[in-house]
Amino acid sequence: MAGRGMELSLGRFCCVLLSLFAGLASGLEITSSVQTSIEKASGQSVKLDCQFSLAPQDSGPLDIEWSLLSSDNQKEDKVVILYSGDRSYEDYYEPMKGRVHFNSADPKNGDASINLTGLKSTDSGTYQCKVKKAPGIRSRKMLLIVMVKPSKPRCYAEGPMQEGKDIVLRCISHEGTNPLQYSWEKTSDGMVLPSSAVMDPVGGTINVRNASASASGNYRCTARNRVGAEECVLYLNVTPPPNTAGIIAGAIIAVLLILLIIAFILFCCCRARHRKKYEKEICNEIREDVPPPKSRVSTARSFTVGSQRSSLGSMSPSNLHEYALKPQYDKIPSSEDFERPPSRVPLPPPNGAARMPGPNLSRMGAIPVMIPAQNREGSIV
Incomplete structure (x- = not known):
């Protein structure tokens, strides 16, 4: 009986302790409405709400801690902002430095909410608000999704x-957080898409099969997600098919004209080459076959007679005596003597380049004469 009484007294004592702890724990409460998820666009601001109430038995120091929970259990949670010892620590987390603040200047009055500005896609995650005031501890979690609005589509x-x-x-x-949705509309000519058009809202395409001229016009595409929308405009101009036969005929004619021009150029080049070769051959034949002109003989004869007379007129009496002793100078050679040399002596070369010395000419019966100098035209110099 005594052992049974001790068990009953121990059970009553445990019940009293549990009720006491329950009463103590129920003093601190978070009174904010339950909101498990918030969606915001990048660049915007968001308020993460965390309101709490205290009981008279919560007499310890007040600590408020906001942390970004890690998606990997192996990594530690990141403390974003902190309130402890009646002081706020708002630059506690470097990636959010200058962008996160307490909503109230004095959070101990029951407002532990924070404001996060200039949202970035990296700010997405699960945030936890934890309020501590001995002996009570309360926490609350919420999911923040930072979405990027679609960029201007192309x-x-x-x-x-x-x-x-x-x-x-x-x-x-x-750019833009999925899911993205695309929509097409025609903004001209009745604002009705072609009957053969098939639109894909996920891929952002519209396929116009067997297009006709009525499909021409202005089109507008809108890309949107849950936080924003952007659009672009396109002008479609459907033209009649080209004249393929005319294009082919024109190409053939152009090729033929080019070939004719090339052939004409080659013909002219060959003809000019043959003409140049023919003129060169004719020039060589003239230099070899044409005999020297005979005008020099008659000219020399006429000048020889005149020169003898002039020489006789200019002689002195002593010269005349010596000249009289030479009978070979009394006879003036005839034209036949100049034109037909003795048979025993070979004819000199036509160009007169090789000349015999004076004694040899005297032996052959030649008469020395004085020939005036002449220029190329045959006149006396």
Whole structure:
């Protein structure tokens, strides 16, 4: 009986302790509305709410700690901002330095909320607000998703812009948090897409099959996600198909004309070459076959007679006596003597380059004469 009484008294004591701890723990409470996820665009600001209330039994120092929880259990959580000893430490986390602040100038009044400005995509993650005031401890978690709005998309067309061909209109935004959605619309000519157009909202394309002239016009593409939208404009001009037969005929004619021009140039070059060769041959034949002119003999004869007379007129009496002793000078040679030399003596060369000495000419019966100097035209110098 005594052992049973001790067990009952021990159980009552434990119940009293549990009720006491429960009463102490229930003094500190976080009163903010439950919000598990927040989505914001990059560059914007966000308020992470954390309101709390204290009980009279919470008499210890107040500590408030905001941390960014690591997605990997092997890594430590990163403390973003801290309040301890009635002092705020807002530059505690270097990547958010100058961008995170307490919402209240005095957080101990029950407002542990923080404001985060200039959001970046790297700010995404799970944040935890922890409030400590002995003996109570309370915490709250929330997910922040920083989304990047779509960048201005680029619109362009692929394929031949001709009637009867398939044309693909593409719209691409290189930045933006997925999922991105694309939509196309025609902004001219009734604002109705061609009946044969097939649109892909995920890939951002619109395929216009068997395009006709009515497909021409202005088109607008809009890229959007949950935090923003951007658009681009494209003008499509569908033209009739080209005259393929005319293009081929024109190409053939152009090739033929080029070949004719080349052939004409080659013909002219060959003809000029043959003409130059023919003129060179004719010039060589003239130099070898044409005999020297005979005008020199008659000219020499006429000048010889005149020169003898002039020489006789200029002689002195002593010279006349010596000249009279020479009978070979009394006879004036005839033209036949100049034109036909003695048969025993060979004819001199036509050009008169080789000349016999005076004694040999006297032995052969030649008469020395004085010939005046002449220029090329035959006149006396």
